[in-house]
Amino acid sequence: MTDTPFAPLDTTLDRDAALKILRDAVAGADDGELFFERRRSEGLMFDDGRLKTASYDAAEGFGLRAVRGEVAGYAHSTELSEAALRRAAQTARLAVGDGGGTWADAPVATNQKLYTDSDPIAGAAFAVKVDTxxxxxxxxxALDKRVVQVSASIAASIQEIEILRPEGTSVRDIRPMTRVNISxxxxxxxxxxxxxxxxxxRVGLDGLLARDDWQAKAREALRVAVVNLDAVPAPAGVMDVVLGPGWPGILLHEAIGHGLEGDFNRKGASAFAGLMGQQIAAPGVTVLDDGTIPDRRGSISxxxxGTPSAKNVLIEDGKLVGYMQDRxxxxxxxVKSxxxxxxxxxxxxxMPRMTNTYMLGGDTAPGDIVADLRDGIYAVGFGGGQVDITNGKFVFSCTxxxxxKDGVVGAPVKGAxxxxxxxxALKQIRAxxxxxxxxxxxxxxxxxxxxxxxxxxxPTLMIGGLTVGGASDE
Structure with missing residues (x-):
């Protein structure tokens, strides 16, 4: 976003006073900022034939940071006042001391705007949400007489932020978020x-509350439930696995994404530390983290x-070419943030965090990938999982x-x-x-x-030699 006149969330805080306090806090440091935030959120849950919960939350406050070397002093408060800022500055300074740091360059301003700044909570009347x-x-x-329980929720929030830097620049962003969920x-x-x-x-509620949108979600939830009625116990053992497109990317997100964040690599705690430029994945594997996709949940302008979001290549044709970095x-x-x-x-x-992390497609038809699976599992939905970030070891449950067998998709399995x-897993991607x-x-x-x-x-992927935990050995 472009630099704007400092008016932290339209409070009565004086710009010059806040800037002086910030500059005093970061004197002798390498970096620092004041981060102001106002957030409002609303959530409605309809369960067992009635409106079970309806909540509305609001919060605002600031965080003041002073950074020197590997140390960061941080203090925050829900009180937006000069007195609170001074207390926070004194606390943050304790971490950086009186030494002389080398001041970091300020982020480059940007005009990119990736989503609406309209308040999604006000996008539909409360009664309309309940009726929906x-x-x-x-x-x-009505879709199926076997349905015995339905849970549906609508969530909307808006986050307003403003970042004041010691150079005197100010950056603002307004971030909406909406979601509809059906079980x-x-x-x-x-x-x-x-x-x-x-x-x-990061869209308004109008599209999500449209009948064609939520009806499609309802049919999909029912389809998964009905499929699992016929599920048999999953086999156990080491076998090839085909992952479906889209959401199954959560496995790669967790298994390798955190390992490509800058802090873990700087400290040598990642399985990928020290491997820049080396082949860490099968040829053809290209992974990006892209916070610039319009309207996406993980996107940030x-x-x-205050650094503009970017489209960052992490793995290119199997080679490690980049990490995700904060300042x-x-x-x-x-390197640069x-x-x-x-x-x-x-x-x-x-801290360094992912935005939208995904793998680019290849040139193989998904049907051909499944047809090449001799004996294994075709996983298209995932639930919870656990990952050890330091070594990338993961356990994920399939929904x-x-x-x-022999390229023929058989019965659904439960408990895989x-x-x-x-x-x-990166090196064992076969298609x-x-x-x-x-x-x-x-x-x-x-x-x-x-x-x-x-x-x-x-995209659809085949990964060789994963261990499948299930109910029976075959």
Whole structure:
């Protein structure tokens, strides 16, 4: 965003006074800023035939940071006043001391605007939201007599930020977020299974509340639930796995994405540390992190340090060519920030984080990839998972997966988990589909206790030799 006159969230704070306090706080430091935030959010949940919860939250505050070398002093407050700023400045200064730092160059201003600045909470009346949820419930139950429970939710929020830097520049951004989520439970012959679908992004609610949009989500949730009614216990063992396009990219996001963030590599804690320029994945594998895709959940016009978001290539044709960087780690590694400095809120310090992380497509038809699978699993939906960031070892549970033998897709399987490590999985990618897709807009990423919205994506992939945890050995 372009530099704008400093008016932190339109409060009564005086610009000159705030700037003087900030400059005093970072005297002798390498970098620092004042981060102001105002956030409002609304959530409605319709469950078991009634409006179960409706919430509205609002918060505002600031965070003041002073950085010197590997150390950062940070203080935050919900009180937007000169007195609170002075207390925060005194606290932040304790970390940087009185030594002389080398001041970092300021972020370059940008005019990019990747999403609307309209308030999505005000985009539809409360009664309309409640009526839509009731319609979703009725629609799902009418679709199939086996539906015994429906849960539907609407969430909308808007975040206003302003970043004041010691050079006197000020950067502002207004970030909307919306999401609609639908879950159904079906029952047949005493067996119950569930399915979930949803999505959204940095868009208004009008499109998500349109009948054709939520009806498609409802049908998808029902489809997954009905498929799982016929699921058999998953096999266990080492086998080839085909991953579907779009949301299954969450596995690569977790297994390799965190390992390509600058802080872990600077500290030597990543499995990919020291491998810049080396072949770390199969030929043809190209992975990007791109925060500039319009309206996407993980997109940001500027990051939370004021650096414009960018389209960054991380792996190119199997070779490691870049890490995701915030300002502090980039400076310590002798490179430029990539616009990946993100924080959960004013109460959190920024760190290198992903935005929209995805793999580019190849030239193989997805049907041919499945047909080449001799004995394995075709996984198209994922639920929860666990990852050890330092070595990339992961365990992911499948919400929709199928047994495949001799290229023929067989029965759905239940209870399948995929176990492996990112560094090995990258090298064992055997086929890349020509059907790249992004997820529908439902990702959240956790790191060191902070959560931020993200996007993922990939084409259909075959990965060889993953361990599948299931109910039976074959």
């Amino acid at each position: 949820l009731r319609e979703i419930d009725d629609f799902c139950r 159904v439970i079906v029952e047949q012959d005493g067996r119950r299974e569930s399915g979930t679908a949803g999505g959204g992004g 500027v990051d939370d340090e 502090q780690n980039a400076r310590l590694m002798g 990539t616009g990946n400095g993100r924080r959960q809120s004013f109460a959190h310090i920024p 929709e997966a199928y047994r495949v 988990t995929l176990i492996g490590d990112g560094a090995t 890349i589909g020509n059907d790249p897709a992004l997820d529908p807009g439902m990702g959240n990423c956790g790191k060191q206790g902070q959560w931020v919205p993200v996007g993922v994506g990939q």
